[in-house]
Amino acid sequence: MIIGILGAGKMAQMLVPKLVSGGHRVVLSNSRGAASLQALVEKMGPGVSAADSKQMLADADLVILATPWEKTAAAVSAAGSWAGKVVIDTTNNRRGPRPEDLIDIGGRGSSEVVAELIPGAHVVKTFNYEPIPVFAGGLPPEGDSGAIFFSGDDDRAKVKAAQLIRDIGGEPIDAGSLAEGGKLHGMGGPLSLKLKLLSPKEAKALLDTARHPDK
Template sequence: MPIGIIGAGAIGTALGERLVAAGEQVLISNSRGPDSLQHLVAAAGPGLTATTVKEAAAEDIVVLAVPWRRLKDAVAATGLDDWSGRIVIDTTNPLGPPDFKVADLGGRTSSEVVADLVPGAKLVKAFNTLPPHVLGANPRTPAGRRVIFLSGDDAGANDRITRLIERAGWAAVDLGRLATGGRLQQFPGGPLPTLSLLKEN
């Protein structure tokens, strides 16, 4: 089954290209429409398809890879009120341009806030701790596989995304529920963002 990505910025592009390199089918979208992504599709080759946001959101696994300030608009553009049956991968961090001011989360993790925007979805926090150039690089190195952290409140969804991460060549580390694992992953504030860790093969 294809994986839908909403957002074609640095993170969405890096993740899409890496998943395609691992043999996955990926539908990538942005607010400007498929025509604006043809250069990206041409560079990535077969496996990456430019679509609308609604088409990307129709898949069983949907990645949110948009800046925090555009998150509500991106979710609204899907036209979905009920996200049941989908796993949503949250790559976002609660800050961004133009001022990089940290959002007020009311003591919650950012993914708990995101979960409220996608009611019914099984939300998994992942792919938010590495910069794009590291995320998009070959995860297999001579010293080992690069670590991707994930957390979520549904064990089955965590397992499915763990398998996806492993198929793509990374080493998955499941941190458990969003209230705990999501806090460890969160940027800023958590201890794990920007750590580029390797797991021995």
């Protein structure tokens, strides 16, 4: 597949080598245009290119959102129409890791807010719930096949996202809808911040406990 990534920072750069190893081509984009990404593209090697966000969105079979929360609305708006696109949302409503860095969105799930910004897109939330080095080190080639929680409302988009997770060596664990799963593995939710990738067995047990805390 051609995977577009909106945002070319730490999250994107963690995912790119794993996506390329998984057999995908990657198109990176940011707010400053393709020329600003040439050095990064060369560093990342074959299978990686850059484009402006409109071109990236037009060409991509699946798009990964990896922009800072406060930039995301402007970023998706500049890229054009997202109708019909499968979108993996890695964003969190945070300015940083400290409790005071949380951005108030009125108790809503952050990916539900993102889904409203890109009407007609099929949003799957994942890669949001641990610090980036945990995903980097917990997936091949650095780590074993760690469990990756994901959630979403569109079954076909979830099948695509689950396959992508397998392609990069992870074991997808379906946490449910954006409303339910998105809160469980939203940053600060019961599935977040374990500071390691769990084994599939551990992840399924934790999901069961999170869904039925009184059991």
